[in-house]
Amino acid sequence: MLSVYRHDVHKSRGRSHEDAAAEFAGVPVNEPVPLGADSDAALLSRPRGEPAQSVKNHISPFRLSLVTGETATSAGRVEGGIRSALAELVQTEDPVEMHAAWLESAVASIFNESVYYPYTSLKFHTLLTAALVDNYRAGCGFDDLYLVVDRSEDAEADPRVVPHRTVLVLPSFALRITGEPGEKPAARLGAAPAMSWADVWTRLPEHPFDGDDGRMWRVVDAQLRRIQSWSTALQFIEESYGWWRAMRRSSRLGGGEQ
């Protein structure tokens, strides 16, 4: 599993698989991902076929943010610089810790998964790839998979994280890709990987959002029903949460709708 988390680190320099170095920060990167999971994860977030530049004037490995409309580089804010933060991220040697490190990582979300589709996110592409590999190894085909909502037991506790399968975690809930949804609210991913986020999201029998931040979550939910790319959507949830909290701290935002 380690190589799965390391496979796309070359993208932080805007390199393709062919042109990328085989090693970064002393660990092997750019190794092939088993079971076709990398291309399946890519299809969840980008159109099939030859990549085309979709934002004029922006060919850069830095992700564009759907929340602010600007480049999402918090380069100055990454402690010790981007390179060393990335090095630290990929040097982890325990697969479960590696998964946890990616879930928490701020540096991985600075980059897009393709310079041609700058709103996509390297962080969530990698987490989706890992979730697919882990499910495929357990014998599930793509059409057996579900998106599942894991809520925390109470508002204070963190939701349960399942190694390699949880693709997003926030203080009150997590999202997971699995072939065994059990009793949890879940929606099928469908027959084959495609840019289908809005379709899967709107079919979930329960949304994880509610409560105190009512207005915020309604805005986020409304936008999530319009987004098709998976890594873009997951990044949007995470980033909106951070943006909203920052706005509140600077007390420019009230709570209620009216």
Place this chain on the structure above:
Amino acid sequence: MTVVQRVLLELDEDYLGRPYYVSGNALYRAIARRVEASTRRSVAVSHGVFVPGEHGGYPDEHSQSGGAPYFGAGLRPVESYEDLFLFRDAAQRWLSSSRPRDAHNTHDLRVHSGRVAFAPTVRFGLPRESRNSKRTMTWYVHFYVHGDTGGSDVIPLDEDVLDGLRLGGARNYGLGGTSLKDTQTVDLDSLDYSMLEDAEGSFELELVSPYVTGSEYPGADDQSVPWWWTPRPGGLRRREERLVEDSDVYELETIDHGQVVGYGGPNPVETAKSGVLRVGTHSRFGFGEFRLRPVSEDRVPERASNAAARESARGGQR
């Protein structure tokens, strides 16, 4: 003859209202003050769906083909049932993926005295050095009106009535201004329903707007899930809504839009027509709109074509 009038408004100012859509009730209140009493009593208004004025092309199931720049900026011809829903789907599946389709289809947020509003135009996040070459895109609102008899005694509404409506919150402070961009009348009885006429076929039903099951509004009875819906495992997602009339707020319990259930009724074409005109309580204000489609048809066309590609690759290996 069952006639609806489709309307496309251009957003001129920030919108500070519901994030999912402009409710039919808000549109009704804005229209009601401009029309005479008989129209006011009988006009029914759908929810307004946000449409980006962007480049795009028809998905396969539509009667037309091809695409155009600013596809979303004008009403398109309606010849078949499917055409009615081109702009009624939040995912706006006609948007071209050779552009950043998700950036086009999400609103830029603006904060007004602690409340979040949608901007009427979207800026594209370009690098700082190219700030001057920023491109902007305008948002539109698509809705339709019809008379409660289905006839043409109420519609078409005059362009003067539809031009300059103000929607959402803070209307007295200059927000929510719109202008009329395009309007068109469609006779539902003369459309092509061939996708739904196969008697052997099975169909599913997609909720375009929430279906009201409970309401505080005086005189509105509780509704159960219609017998001709067959919900999928996991059940139906519910969401609270509210209806605002003057200064009174009525809470509504709804089955949330965007969900898909099976269709177990006997007459898909008639059901499809009533789905355009909406069913259930508060249907006059936009609730209870749905679309019918054959089960065999995937809502995400790329998913079907990717599945076919995988299938043939698997066949080739054998």
